[in-house]
Amino acid sequence: MSNENTSMSQLFDTFQKSLDAHHDKRERLIKSVRTTLGGKDMEDAIAKQQDILALIRKVSNELNGPDYYRYIKSVSPGLEEFIEAAAFLEFIKNGSLLTPDKLQTQFAVAEIAETFFITDSDYLNGIGDLTGELMRYAINKIGAGEPESAILVCHFMQQIHEEFEVINAISPSAVSKKLQVMKASLTKVEQACYSCQIRKVEQSANSILPQKRVALSP
Amino acid sequence: MAQIEHKVFEDIQLRLEEEAVVKDELRQIVRELDRATRVQIANLNRVHANPTGPVPKVDFDVLREQLQKLDKLVSESQYYKYCDIWRNTLQQILFLVAFSTYLKYERLPTVIEFEEALKLKVDIQNELLGLHIPYEDLLHSYISVANELSRLAVNSVTNGDYQRPRKISNFVKELMAGFQLLNLKNDNLRKRFDGIKYDLKRIEEVVYDVSLRGLTKD
Numbered sequence: 001m002s003n004e005n006t007s008m009s010q011l012f013d014t015f016q017k018s019l020d021a022h023h024d025k026r027e028r029l030i031k032s033v034r035t036t037l038g039g040k041d042m043e044d045a046i047a048k049q050q051d052i053l054a055l056i057r058k059v060s061n062e063l064n065g066p067d068y069y070r071y072i073k074s075v076s077p078g079l080e081e082f083i084e085a086a087a088f089l090e091f092i093k094n095g096s097l098l099t100p101d102k103l104q105t106q107f108a109v110a111e112i113a114e115t116f117f118i119t120d121s122d123y124l125n126g127i128g129d130l131t132g133e134l135m136r137y138a139i140n141k142i143g144a145g146e147p148e149s150a151i152l153v154c155h156f157m158q159q160i161h162e163e164f165e166v167i168n169a170i171s172p173s174a175v176s177k178k179l180q181v182m183k184a185s186l187t188k189v190e191q192a193c194y195s196c197q198i199r200k201v202e203q204s205a206n207s208i209l210p211q212k213r214v215a216l217s218p
Numbered sequence: 219m220a221q222i223e224h225k226v227f228e229d230i231q232l233r234l235e236e237e238a239v240v241k242d243e244l245r246q247i248v249r250e251l252d253r254a255t256r257v258q259i260a261n262l263n264r265v266h267a268n269p270t271g272p273v274p275k276v277d278f279d280v281l282r283e284q285l286q287k288l289d290k291l292v293s294e295s296q297y298y299k300y301c302d303i304w305r306n307t308l309q310q311i312l313f314l315v316a317f318s319t320y321l322k323y324e325r326l327p328t329v330i331e332f333e334e335a336l337k338l339k340v341d342i343q344n345e346l347l348g349l350h351i352p353y354e355d356l357l358h359s360y361i362s363v364a365n366e367l368s369r370l371a372v373n374s375v376t377n378g379d380y381q382r383p384r385k386i387s388n389f390v391k392e393l394m395a396g397f398q399l400l401n402l403k404n405d406n407l408r409k410r411f412d413g414i415k416y417d418l419k420r421i422e423e424v425v426y427d428v429s430l431r432g433l434t435k436d
Contacts, residue, residue, distance in 0.1 A: 011326065012396035015353050018342050022354075023403050066347050069298035097222040100230075120230045156222070163227040171234040 053110035060116035083126025128178030135185035147196040251284040269374040273321040289349040312359035368417035380433040
């Protein structure tokens with residue numbers, strides 16, 4: 001009996017250490033990723049981007065070999081948030097889409113471990129969230145009296161939406177959730193651009209009419 | 219207006235399709251493995267109908283063969299990418315090893331016995347590549363043993379074996395003590411561990427009933 005007792009506690013002893021190591025690592029990663037969240041002002045966005053890249057570098061050193069897929073789920077939310085912000089910055093600076101290649105280049109410049117890469121699902125989720133941000137941006141542009149930039153954003157979003165629809169047709173699990181939200185954002189921007197256009201036509205019609213009346217009156 | 223690069227999404231699409239093929243292949247093998255496992259579990263569970271009889275034989279050869287097939291498909295660093303596909307089945311197989319060892323020797327198998335039974339390594343140090351047994355899954359299998367033992371206690375008495383429930387009770391108490399050494403986090407393992415106390419309660423009720431009626435000789 002006592003013999004059995006010791007073997008049982010020995011068995012659990014070995015597990016204890018491994019289990020603790022596993023939980024520690026998971027929590028450490030989640031914690032460092034959480035600090036990457038919420039860095040979204042345009043002001044010194046680039047400086048902030050460097051800070052975040054430094055954090056990702058730290059994380060990347062812990063995700064070697066089999067650990068990558070084991071812990072990436074803990075890191076993904078932060079990565080997606082980063083991709084969203086970086087893609088938004090890229091759009092505002094250059095009006096173009098942040099591609100995975102460009103991201104990987106950013107990573108290389110920031111000396112992030114070569115083994116670390118962005119999964120397709122992280123990329124798609126990040127770009128999916130980007131459209132929500134673009135929606136807010138477009139609506140604000142309309143509010144600021146720049147409907148032309150809103151229409152540019154609208155076209156950009158339409159293209160992304162098209163691509164997502166194609167992917168959704170083939171592997172729905174990858175994007176279906178994002179696609180619904182994206183559709184809602186896109187409809188909102190399209191509707192806003194439409195209203196702007198109607199108002200513009202109306203305004204110009206109104207401004208022409210009185211002139212005509214003046215011309216006709218004598 | 220910058221056109222977004224269609225190729226980016228085309229590439230993602232291709233990769234998603236490739237991944238889907240790999241997953242299908244894995245699922246197919248796991249389905250066969252699962253079926254074979256269920257047959258063996260049904261075999262072993264005959265012990266409940268005849269607790270005093272010989273321990274039912276489990277044919278591990280079939281399972282080992284299928285596990286080898288699975289091993290060939292799991293690429294080195296991608297264990298955790300796909301492990302959700304086989305995790306449940308693997309836990310069931312580990313339960314088979316643990317429960318049949320208990321029935322034979324009234325103790326849990328050692329890590330080495332697990333490894334020999336399935337020809338797979340147990341990952342104690344969080345470091346193994348390829349198909350292996352995560353130690354968490356061993357812990358899950360212990361809990362399944364406790365679940366099954368509460369049935370066995372009841373059925374032993376029905377079959378006139380009044381000594382066994384007390385042995386089972388001592389064993390499960392020790393097992394619980396072992397688990398209490400671990401720092402469990404709020405995850406599935408914890409939930410299942412919390413369930414052991416209901417198994418223990420059932421077992422203790424059986425022991426109480428039997429000793430109240432003077433059926434156990436001290």
